[in-house]
Amino acid sequence: MLDESLLDxxxxxxxxxxxxxxxxxxxxxxRVRTAARHATEAGITELKPEGRPRAVLVAGPGTAATGAADLIAALAGASAPVTRIHPTGVAPAPGALRWTLPGWAGSVDLLLIATADGSEPGLALLAEQAYRRGCTVVAVAPLRSPLREAVHGVHGLVVPMASAPHGEYDAETSAAGPGTLWALFTPLLALLDRVGLVTAPAEALQSVADRLDRTAERCGPAVATYSNPAKTLAAELADSLPLIWTEGDAAGPVGRRFAAVLAELSGRPALAAALPEALPAHGGLLAGAFAAGADPDDFFRDRVEDTEPLHARVVLLRDRPTGGLSAAPAARELALGHDTAISELEPEEGSTLESLAELLAVTDFAAVYLALASAPGA
Incomplete structure (x- = not known):
């Protein structure tokens, strides 16, 4: 149960x-400003690449690295294929994870390693394997970490991960924490700008940081729920199964990250899918056990011991449309036709990076509020 009084x-x-x-x-x-400065100090902005890589490979553990890979793939578009190297192992512990380059990877490919830990021996082995294959290796890792020592100056370039301005956070939650994504993602953006895969010059990164600051002001804990988009979304998602429907290049990876962070931080299930495919994929949930009218009130039900059943709620995340085609009207019609409530988020005008930053910030804040207001003893 969500304690809505805690939100205010x-x-x-x-x-x-x-x-x-x-x-x-x-x-x-x-974190964006610090990470951009670290990228500059590491020499990223002075690189003079001879051309674009054939493919980009991304490796790293946890929600932040997964989100960074997803965002890079969305922003790169058709410029180059982006492949996330999924870890294997008997446990999610850093020492147990292993990564393996695909057989086709070679000297014309770029390997990006992103980790908030840096103690994973599997990533050091991956960097060694990439070096032997001739791949270019760039890593973002904590300043004093075994991975940095293994990669720096020999097998590739390492950018120190931007630490939190006022100290480190709980290590167990840092991979899903809101700041960690930007600490890992920003230096990679600066690099990909230099190799011509995305457009993210220094002024664009500054605009992203400014948009994140403005969104934080709107979503902060001192702002009342009625005028706070993140608190409003958190309250709307209480006791619901969020169906996160996305439309637009920036919205897709944001929706998938939102679902992952909801599960990891607040222990809540959520499903994400892109429009228009989301309509047939999730349509059955609007008419089945999670429908708004499902499980009608039973006179004999024990209202003390029984918890309220989850009902689906659509969360529509959209970029500002660049053309006239949109599946949003069909999405609203389907949801409302099944008496399913809808929450909608759409960023203010700006670049793709700024839109992405705003959507990430609002959904990250919402996930945090859900985690805090739903915690036992909250």
């Missing part, structure tokens, strides 16, 4: 936030 009690939220998740969300803009 900043002091109580601060006491419940033992993992500093709200601070991580608020400091995302600062």
């Amino acid at each position: 009690a900043p002091d109580a939220l601060a006491r419940a936030d033992r993992r500093d998740l709200l601070r991580g969300a608020a400091e995302a803009g600062a």
